[in-house]
Amino acid sequence: MVEFAAKTAPELELLIRKVTIDDLDLVNDLDARITGVDKREYWRDMIDRVATRRAGERFFLIAKPCNDTVKCPALGIIIGEIRGWEFGSDPCGWIFAASVDLDYREQGIGEQMFKAICEEFRAVGTETVRTMVRRDDQINMSFFRSEGMSAGPYTQLEINLNER
Numbered sequence: 001m002v003e004f005a006a007k008t009a010p011e012l013e014l015l016i017r018k019v020t021i022d023d024l025d026l027v028n029d030l031d032a033r034i035t036g037v038d039k040r041e042y043w044r045d046m047i048d049r050v051a052t053r054r055a056g057e058r059f060f061l062i063a064k065p066c067n068d069t070v071k072c073p074a075l076g077i078i079i080g081e082i083r084g085w086e087f088g089s090d091p092c093g094w095i096f097a098a099s100v101d102l103d104y105r106e107q108g109i110g111e112q113m114f115k116a117i118c119e120e121f122r123a124v125g126t127e128t129v130r131t132m133v134r135r136d137d138q139i140n141m142s143f144f145r146s147e148g149m150s151a152g153p154y155t156q157l158e159i160n161l162n163e164r
């Protein structure tokens, strides 16, 4: 794991760029620090699917506190994809993961990553961005709402097959 002295956001010169397979250790280390679970093979597959194929529709961004010539950890990741026509929807950008290092939260990193992925969506002609948040997940709800997102036109439906 890469050692890095904690800095506060105003001192950070954040680099946000697309992930490559060379970032596998950084991404896995970040996620393991947050979740306590090593999911290296999951992240290898995710980077392969999202970051290396259909690059114009899938976006996997990493936030680092330094440029690429310096060894430093990942402080955040955000992942999204343009999906079209499912559920009768025109193509739109879906954000399906956003995560910031526990020691660096509430310093604006999530917001910078959100803006960066929205720019990626906008650059390929996408006007609408969607995500899914549990109603009782106050942090994620507060975060996405603070970025201007609000309830959309769809309602999620589900069923527990064991109770049917």
Ligand SMILES: CC(C)(COP(=O)(O)OP(=O)(O)OC[C@H]1O[C@@H](n2cnc3c(N)ncnc32)[C@H](O)[C@@H]1OP(=O)(O)O)[C@@H](O)C(=O)NCCC(=O)NCCS
Binding pocket: 096, 097, 098, 099, 100, 101, 104, 105, 106, 107, 108, 109, 110, 111, 112, 138, 139, 140, 142, 143, 144, 146
């Ligand atoms: C949601 C998350 C990405 C936000 O990242 P962050 O860098 O801490 O967010 P920011 O500092 O950019 O905050 C932007 C806004 O979000 C809201 N926000 C962020 N954290 C918040 C918190 N803990 N409580 C309430 N509001 C919060 C605030 O409105 C904030 O704006 P403000 O600073 O002007 O008040 C981060 O908390 C996180 O990684 N959470 C876990 C995400 C998760 O569940 N991942 C697993 C599935 S991928």
